[in-house]
Amino acid sequence: MKSIFELPMTVRDYECDLQGIVNNAVYQNYLEHARHEFLHSIGLDFSQWHEEGKDALVIRAELDYKQSLQPGDRFLVRLEVVKKGNLKIDFLQEIFRLSDDKTCLNARVSSVVMTNNRPLSNAIFFDVLDENGIEYRKEN
Amino acid sequence: MKSIFELPMTVRDYECDLQGIVNNAVYQNYLEHARHEFLHSIGLDFSQWHEEGKDALVIRAELDYKQSLQPGDRFLVRLEVVKKGNLKIDFLQEIFRLSDDKTCLNARVSSVVMTNNRPLSNAIFFDVLDENGIEYRKEN
Amino acid sequence: MKSIFELPMTVRDYECDLQGIVNNAVYQNYLEHARHEFLHSIGLDFSQWHEEGKDALVIRAELDYKQSLQPGDRFLVRLEVVKKGNLKIDFLQEIFRLSDDKTCLNARVSSVVMTNNRPLSNAIFFDVLDENGIEYRKEN
Amino acid sequence: MKSIFELPMTVRDYECDLQGIVNNAVYQNYLEHARHEFLHSIGLDFSQWHEEGKDALVIRAELDYKQSLQPGDRFLVRLEVVKKGNLKIDFLQEIFRLSDDKTCLNARVSSVVMTNNRPLSNAIFFDVLDENGIEYRKEN
Numbered sequence: 001m002k003s004i005f006e007l008p009m010t011v012r013d014y015e016c017d018l019q020g021i022v023n024n025a026v027y028q029n030y031l032e033h034a035r036h037e038f039l040h041s042i043g044l045d046f047s048q049w050h051e052e053g054k055d056a057l058v059i060r061a062e063l064d065y066k067q068s069l070q071p072g073d074r075f076l077v078r079l080e081v082v083k084k085g086n087l088k089i090d091f092l093q094e095i096f097r098l099s100d101d102k103t104c105l106n107a108r109v110s111s112v113v114m115t116n117n118r119p120l121s122n123a124i125f126f127d128v129l130d131e132n133g134i135e136y137r138k139e140n
Numbered sequence: 141m142k143s144i145f146e147l148p149m150t151v152r153d154y155e156c157d158l159q160g161i162v163n164n165a166v167y168q169n170y171l172e173h174a175r176h177e178f179l180h181s182i183g184l185d186f187s188q189w190h191e192e193g194k195d196a197l198v199i200r201a202e203l204d205y206k207q208s209l210q211p212g213d214r215f216l217v218r219l220e221v222v223k224k225g226n227l228k229i230d231f232l233q234e235i236f237r238l239s240d241d242k243t244c245l246n247a248r249v250s251s252v253v254m255t256n257n258r259p260l261s262n263a264i265f266f267d268v269l270d271e272n273g274i275e276y277r278k279e280n
Numbered sequence: 281m282k283s284i285f286e287l288p289m290t291v292r293d294y295e296c297d298l299q300g301i302v303n304n305a306v307y308q309n310y311l312e313h314a315r316h317e318f319l320h321s322i323g324l325d326f327s328q329w330h331e332e333g334k335d336a337l338v339i340r341a342e343l344d345y346k347q348s349l350q351p352g353d354r355f356l357v358r359l360e361v362v363k364k365g366n367l368k369i370d371f372l373q374e375i376f377r378l379s380d381d382k383t384c385l386n387a388r389v390s391s392v393v394m395t396n397n398r399p400l401s402n403a404i405f406f407d408v409l410d411e412n413g414i415e416y417r418k419e420n
Numbered sequence: 421m422k423s424i425f426e427l428p429m430t431v432r433d434y435e436c437d438l439q440g441i442v443n444n445a446v447y448q449n450y451l452e453h454a455r456h457e458f459l460h461s462i463g464l465d466f467s468q469w470h471e472e473g474k475d476a477l478v479i480r481a482e483l484d485y486k487q488s489l490q491p492g493d494r495f496l497v498r499l500e501v502v503k504k505g506n507l508k509i510d511f512l513q514e515i516f517r518l519s520d521d522k523t524c525l526n527a528r529v530s531s532v533v534m535t536n537n538r539p540l541s542n543a544i545f546f547d548v549l550d551e552n553g554i555e556y557r558k559e560n
Contacts, residue, residue, distance in 0.1 A: 013298060014449050016298040018293060019195050020467065024168055028164055033434065047440065060202075060205065062203075072460070152309070153316050153437065153438060154443050154445065157438070158440045158491065169294050172293065185351075185352075211326075212325075299475050304448055340485065341483045344480050345478055
């Protein structure tokens with residue numbers, strides 16, 4: 001993938017379940033954290049948006065689990081952005097393990113920004129990307 | 141959906157994030173718990189499988205978020221099973237809110253059972269369904 | 281303990297960590313959920329308080345871990361209340377396993393209700409207990 | 421405190437609950453992660469111990485919540501060790517926020533290492549500290 005942001009992270013033992021590997025749900029935590037850190041890197045803030053009455057909501061997530069992360073694994077969460085029509089913001093994300101250069105997860109996470117139960121134009125987000133000179137793909 | 145199992149659950153406040161709604165990752169916890177309770181209901185045990193060296197692993201999850209669960213919401217997690225070829229066990233799952241009869245999430249979760257890094261035939265699971273007279277769909 | 285409320289719960293597999301037992305932090309989730317369900321039972325609502333600008337905050341927790349909860353364990357979370365001076369609300373809590381009648385955890389959780397960074401009189405809580413005829417201890 | 425180890429961490433948005441602050445239970449995750457990273461730093465491994473049949477178990481935790489961590493807060497988890505008799509390993513821990521130099525949490529976490537349901541001598545741990553020239557206090 002043509003990653004525009006990557007966040008290094010480390011598995012924490014409490015994130016592993018009784019199988020001794022990272023629990024499936026925790027990968028969504030990793031993905032969310034990387035998206036929010038990406039927002040921060042371009043001056044946007046998920047929690048501040050909430051206080052202003054704008055809530056970014058995930059509407060669909062597709063997650064392909066390839067390899068199980070284990071205690072102590074270090075990995076990158078990579079991210080690419082897709083402008084999907086005028087409302088959706090899609091994130092293509094990869095979890096890439098550093099010890100063996102293996103992709104552990106591929107994901108596509110679709111989101112919209114809502115205010116008063118109505119979706120906002122995704123320009124709220126892509127205008128900031130444009131200002132920062134950050135590349136993204138467009139899909140209909 | 142033609143549900144063969146349903147588990148009533150209630151949102152716990154700590155499962156909600158700063159948006160005041162259930163965090164996206166937590167839905168996967170709900171789905172997993174319902175699957176494991178379904179296994180219990182037919183005499184199978186996820187944690188015992190692990191101790192015997194057989195690990196059920198999610199390989200893909202598709203999650204469509206329709207409505208946000210909120211503090212105190214009561215809901216059902218419904219479940220249907222699909223025999224996908226000879227290896228995959230797919231779960232179609234729905235989270236259905238009881239206060240307004242709304243679907244909050246639809247999901248398809250694909251899994252395999254691994255032992256020594258090799259997938260087992262899904263007969264280990266579907267034979268038990270057959271013995272219990274539980275219906276499921278077949279896909280190639 | 282002289283319990284005034286008890287909530288039956290079941291261990292969920294994802295709450296267990298790589299030791300195959302419930303992770304230490306999860307017990308605090310159980311305790312919090314039982315406290316909030318107790319509040320509900322007397323007509324109070326933690327999340328509504330937050331929206332009204334009143335936030336119940338834990339200021340101290342003492343947790344004695346006696347036995348480890350395991351996958352599938354059914355247990356009660358029991359609760360007793362102590363009026364500690366004019367500000368603090370203390371909860372004595374016990375996690376009691378049903379399969380072998382063993383206490384798995386004893387806890388004392390001290391809390392205050394804050395508004396605009398100042399503690400409110402705990403009358404906001406104990407008046408409601410009085411109205412409901414619920415017994416509690418008093419300590420200085 | 422006379423810290424012998426400190427781990428820098430950052431609050432992740434999903435760790436915050438509907439009050440918009442880090443949930444009480446999550447602090448135990450932070451403390452555990454810092455303890456396990458400290459173990460790693462002296463060549464010990466919590467998950468490997470488990471595989472060898474030795475399980476470090478928390479038997480008591482005292483947590484004093486001083487300030488609430490908020491989205492984006494950066495903090496240190498500091499750690500000091502106490503040899504408590506011949507069995508217990510006590511950790512004194514502090515969560516220290518970097519933006520305002522405030523202590524957010526003080527904690528004392530007591531643990532033992534168990535094997536086959538019996539506690540091991542804490543020499544298994546303190547001998548390694550001695551080899552590494554790491555200071556610790558002794559209490560009876």
